[in-house]
Amino acid sequence: MRVKICGINDVAGRDAALAAGADWLGFVFFPASPRAVTPTQAAALAAGVPARVGLFVKPTDDDIATTLAALRLDVLQIYADAERATAIRARFGCPVWRAVGVAAPSDLPRSADGVDGFVIEAKPPQDASRPGGNATTFDWSILAGWQAPLPWMLAGGLTPENVAEAIRNTGAPAVDVSSGVERAKGVKDPERIRAFVASARAGRK
Numbered sequence: 432m433r434v435k436i437c438g439i440n441d442v443a444g445r446d447a448a449l450a451a452g453a454d455w456l457g458f459v460f461f462p463a464s465p466r467a468v469t470p471t472q473a474a475a476l477a478a479g480v481p482a483r484v485g486l487f488v489k490p491t492d493d494d495i496a497t498t499l500a501a502l503r504l505d506v507l508q509i510y511a512d513a514e515r516a517t518a519i520r521a522r523f524g525c526p527v528w529r530a531v532g533v534a535a536p537s538d539l540p541r542s543a544d545g546v547d548g549f550v551i552e553a554k555p556p557q558d559a560s561r562p563g564g565n566a567t568t569f570d571w572s573i574l575a576g577w578q579a580p581l582p583w584m585l586a587g588g589l590t591p592e593n594v595a596e597a598i599r600n601t602g603a604p605a606v607d608v609s610s611g612v613e614r615a616k617g618v619k620d621p622e623r624i625r626a627f628v629a630s631a632r633a634g635r636k
């Protein structure tokens with residue numbers, strides 16, 4: 432079971448995620464997010480982080496280029512349509528995971544697009560100001576029988592309390608969390624990070 436802790440924006444959260452053995456740490460480059468970091472802040476936090484994911488919402492090429500000039504990113508998590516995500520991968524030569532919001536089986540990706548993986552999460556609530564990071568789960572039974580065309584991870588409203596059940600119900604090979612390991616919006620809680628990774632790994636090795 433692989434685990435991504437997203438929205439790292441301080442040293443305590445970073446150190447807790449590394450100590451817990453998270454596989455990826457995510458940095459949010461979306462200014463409207465309560466977890467947003469600048470490229471310069473992320474570069475400082477990413478020192479010693481082996482696997483870094485940069486999260487972008489409908490980025491321009493310049494947004495990504497500026498960020499990659501400040502720090503190495505191993506994966507780009509992109510909120511955009513398949514065509515744009517594929518173009519980003521071709522332009523930057525960096526693995527791309529496309530985030531896909533689902534509310535029905537018809538929302539699930541059936542082909543590989545031109546990307547490397549999918550982050551499958553809830554569609555945002557109607558009044559949401561961002562397409563993810565809303566602590567919202569979806570009906571996991573939507574995933575029953577889905578033949579994933581690429582590696583994927585489950586996200587959206589996961590917590591230390593529900594992640595093991597989510598893994599059992601969906602067969603997810605990897606999980607991703609942000610809100611569920613915070614003690615206040617945008618403030619990571621080291622103990623919840625530790626508990627989340629432990630619960631995910633107990634849910635499935």
Ligand SMILES: O=C(O)c1ccccc1N[C@@H]1O[C@H](COP(=O)(O)O)[C@@H](O)[C@H]1O
Pocket residue numbers: 437438457459461464465466486488510550552561562563564565566567586587588589607608609610611
């Ligand atoms: O975390 C954010 O603020 C964010 C902003 C814009 C797009 C995505 C965002 N977060 C990602 O959304 C999923 C689910 O998050 P949560 O656990 O429900 O809070 C995850 O990939 C976050 O990194």
